[in-house]
Amino acid sequence: MLSPADSIVPEWLVVPDDANDLAVAVWPASATRDADGALVLAGIRATTLAQTYGTPLLVIDEDEVRTRARAFRLAFDAAAGDNGTTAQVYYAGKAFLCATVARWVVDEGLRVDVCTGGELEVALAAGVAPGSIGFHGNNKSVAELERAVAVGVGTIIVDSAIEIERLAAITARVDTAQRVLVRVISGVHAETHDFLATAHEDQKFGFPLPEAEAAVARIREIPGLEFAGLHCHIGSQIFGVAGFRESASRVLELHAALLEGGPVPQLNLGGGFGIAYTRVDDPTPIETLAGEIVAAVAEGCAARGIPLPALSFEPGRAIVGTAGVTLYEVGTTKDVELDSGATRRYVSVDGGMSDNARTALYGAQFSARLASRAGIGAPQLSRVVGKHCESGDIVVDHEYLPADLAPGDLLAVPSTGAYCAALSNNYNHVPRPPIVAVRDGRAGVIVRGETVADLLSRDAGLETGTMNHDEGVAE
The missing domain is CATH 3.20.20.10 (Alanine racemase)
Known part of the structure; x- marks a missing residue:
């Protein structure tokens, strides 16, 4: 007999024995966890990368x-x-x-x-x-x-x-x-x-x-x-x-x-x-x-x-594609009870369809893992969503994440090296994140992140005043 959760879980998604495991095929070969359970990419802790460069952050393994x-x-x-x-x-x-x-x-x-x-x-x-x-x-x-x-x-x-x-x-x-x-x-x-x-x-x-x-x-x-x-x-x-x-x-x-x-x-x-x-x-x-x-x-x-x-x-x-891992900070979590009787946890992160439009465009599937530590508790059916004003602002549609995932945790989404930065945008005036390359314990910016000042610098109305549409010149 089907449980309520079975009605909302796609057939391909199985409950993992360990919600902290790293499926080999979707992560760079250098991806591991350290003794504290934190994700490590090319010898650098994900927490160190996030503290140094901020989040969201696209990390590319050279x-x-x-x-x-x-x-x-x-x-x-x-x-x-x-x-x-x-x-x-x-x-x-x-x-x-x-x-x-x-x-x-x-x-x-x-x-x-x-x-x-x-x-x-x-x-x-x-x-x-x-x-x-x-x-x-x-x-x-x-x-x-x-x-x-x-x-x-x-x-x-x-x-x-x-x-x-x-x-x-x-x-x-x-x-x-x-x-x-x-x-x-x-x-x-x-x-x-x-x-x-x-x-x-x-x-x-x-x-x-x-x-x-x-x-x-x-x-x-x-x-x-x-x-x-x-x-x-x-x-x-x-x-x-x-x-x-x-x-x-x-x-x-x-x-x-x-x-x-x-x-x-x-x-x-x-x-x-x-x-x-x-x-x-x-x-x-x-x-x-x-x-x-x-x-x-x-x-x-x-x-x-x-x-x-x-x-x-x-x-x-x-x-x-597999060389890229995007790091986000969890902002809020929310358990939503569905008509079927099942519960889905919504995990909101500080990026979204501005840095990864593939889920919204193609219904693309991604994976996610807690990156700042090892989680505990039973795997919880979750949906990772962004901060944009769209209900379709979904980063990871279906995933099992540790039950104790909480605001302030670092979340990693693998296989984001292709068509994520390339399709990135400024929807809701969100600046595009930096892109950092990692290799042998070293990291460096290869594409600078945008700032709000960068966005404002393109707004001609802030420099020239109101546009006279008849004359085509600033008043």
């Missing part, structure tokens, strides 16, 4: 980023070599990009993928070689394209017929050549949230397969454009390789047809490799991903009697 970046490069190098080709790995900067992270991944042999002019400028300012940058985006402006061509971006991934003509005009004007890939929609429906699936037909990215051949033909007519190959990205937070195998098979049909009109040297299959956010998530090992995806492409090429192209991949979340 070794975790470097280890994962290196693992992707080595795995795809090996898989490509085993099949007689080469592979390039681009770090997808949209997951989280700052100068320091860009330098880490380049140090580990990766290239960098950007998708706006702003991301391009961060990569350039960090010293990333322009030739090792790939530039995505479904609506690149003329100014962004001009900048990319001027600095010598290695590859622009074209997304529309309009963009092709924009690049044709730019390269003709400056008398240069630009290397491009054509993004195609394979029609594979990735098993992920609708907002994270990018290869189904009814969405904004790329050319449908039936239209892509004409786009390539047009590019081949333009003296200033060099057609380098095809690109396809099926989505994000995907487990397993079935979707990648099917997508590669469909794109290879087009690839083979295009070979009749000239070389197609490269195939970029994007990224989207999933990570663990809860203890039941089972991400595919990096070596398995690389081996099986490259083998699938090799098999597809052999079946069609065509040479295996050079391959490219764009992991982002899978490199930086």
Whole structure:
């Protein structure tokens, strides 16, 4: 017979034997607890980090980023070599990009993928070689394209017929050549949230397969454009390789047809490799991903009697996601009795959807643990919520936390390295938190936190008085 609590607990969430345990897959490898039960990241107590930098605080484990970046490069190098080709790995900067992270991944042999002019400028300012940058985006402006061509971006991934003509005009004007890939929609429906699936037909990215051949033909007519190959990205937070195998098979049909009109040297299959956010998530090992995806492409090429192209991949979340841990201070707790007769504890923290919008956007699931000490008492079904004026301001929807969790405790939410800082905002005029890197017992700010003064500095009305809307000038 079901208890009242069973009606509100998702099937995947089980009562832990110990509400202080750290599920290995969702934490950086350096995460441990000390003798007092406090969380330790890269040799530094979470309490020390919170006291030094305040909360909320996003902590990024440098070794975790470097280890994962290196693992992707080595795995795809090996898989490509085993099949007689080469592979390039681009770090997808949209997951989280700052100068320091860009330098880490380049140090580990990766290239960098950007998708706006702003991301391009961060990569350039960090010293990333322009030739090792790939530039995505479904609506690149003329100014962004001009900048990319001027600095010598290695590859622009074209997304529309309009963009092709924009690049044709730019390269003709400056008398240069630009290397491009054509993004195609394979029609594979990735098993992920609708907002994270990018290869189904009814969405904004790329050319449908039936239209892509004409786009390539047009590019081949333009003296200033060099057609380098095809690109396809099926989505994000995907487990397993079935979707990648099917997508590669469909794109290879087009690839083979295009070979009749000239070389197609490269195939970029994007990224989207999933990570663990809860203890039941089972991400595919990096070596398995690389081996099986490259083998699938090799098999597809052999079946069609065509040479295996050079391959490219764009992991982002899978490199930086598990490296991030967000620290919050608990402000209030509240036990709410539900109509079912069950009780859920609401744990309010000093951040929320301004520093982690993923739960509100996608219904994403996260984990949480008491970080300042070891908790005691039976695990209590809890929901971690933020301080914003939205009932949907949820950080962790379902979790079991120690019954004695109280105001002033430090709470840690793991796997927040990807798409948390990148999506952060100032809703309710809450400043964005600092981001700190940790390694070997040392910590340092890599992105400064905002202050209320920073927010006020953008309010022109505080400097110029009331705006005269008719004149467009300050009175």
